[in-house]
């Protein structure tokens with residue numbers, strides 16, 4: 001592959017991406033495109049972004065050698081990029097800081113967001129408080145129930161949380177509702193999109209804001225191990241933590257990039273959230289990409305133990321990286337993710353997010369077949385405190 005330089009001016013990654021939205025949103029997206037192009041070339045913008053990441057988020061996040069777990073597995077050494085240690089407990093804050101700084105540049109005093117697990121809602125509410133903006137968060141009614149601590153967190157931070165009861169009452173429906181709000185209030189409002197999906201320019205700008213993860217890894221891994229890792233692995237919901245750690249490695253030969261989708265009850269069961277494994281290209285939420293759809297093209301309901309992976313689509317850059325072969329995509333079931341969750345707790349003293357547990361499970365499955373001097377770098381996208389009710393309930397425990 002030559003020098004990697006995507007998306008093109010229209011927001012395309014090969015056949016994927018683009019800007020498939022109603023007339024009313026085109027002007028707003030064009031305005032965002034122009035403003036982001038200016039910010040992208042403005043060293044002062046990136047200087048402030050870096051300053052915020054250092055003093056507010058706590059970056060750089062460390063990389064940690066999971067020594068006991070690696071020993072137990074008897075193969076490759078597993079290293080964890082600790083995005084769980086960021087302020088608000090996940091990688092999401094890298095992106096919300098970037099978008100809030102853009103909103104401020106554009107003079108918007110109101111921000112809206114959609115959220116699944118609640119992590120992006122919390123990160124949005126956090127930056128809204130930090131920069132003195134009004135914040136409204138749309139969340140599927142079922143997610144409001146299964147992530148109640150995050151709902152209260154958003155309220156504590158001063159945000160308004162709007163439960164969405166339409167459709168499957170999860171992330172997909174929250175996203176529709178957020179887009180509806182944006183159409184109505186486009187002059188005053190900045191839409192902080194939570195993953196590397198949606199219409200152009202979102203997949204590009206979210207990637208750029210999350211690329212700090214991979215940039216740090218590229219510097220930290222040689223310091224720790226004398227070289228770059230053999231494999232970089234991350235879970236894939238919409239794809240932001242994965243593209244964030246992959247992107248700086250795309251041009252680095254010899255580093256395998258592996259994205260892990262949620263197989264739920266198993267791909268064959270149909271109850272999963274794995275569009276790259278079992279979907280086909282289609283348009284949803286303003287972009288073209290692999291999508292879980294039935295024979296009639298209707299978007300299918302998804303299932304995953306992890307609310308943050310429960311989305312029927314996936315960002316366009318991952319669709320391109322899959323087709324081009326530069327990245328590989330695999331999947332992990334609920335049961336495998338839960339086993340990895342418990343192993344990480346017991347062997348490393350780290351409670352991982354259920355989303356991240358999918359990437360951990362892939363590493364645990366793969367490491368034994370590799371040699372002891374090989375290295376798997378896992379993006380530990382978030383901490384699992386938000387998931388303890390879910391895990392307890394699955395073990396028959398009521399907290």
Ligand SMILES: *Cc1c(COP(=O)(O)O)cnc(C)c1O
Nearest residue numbers: 119237238239240241355381382
């Ligand atoms: C939201 C979330 C994800 C999934 O979103 P991506 O955009 O695919 O990264 C993964 N891990 C954690 C901890 C999350 O909060």
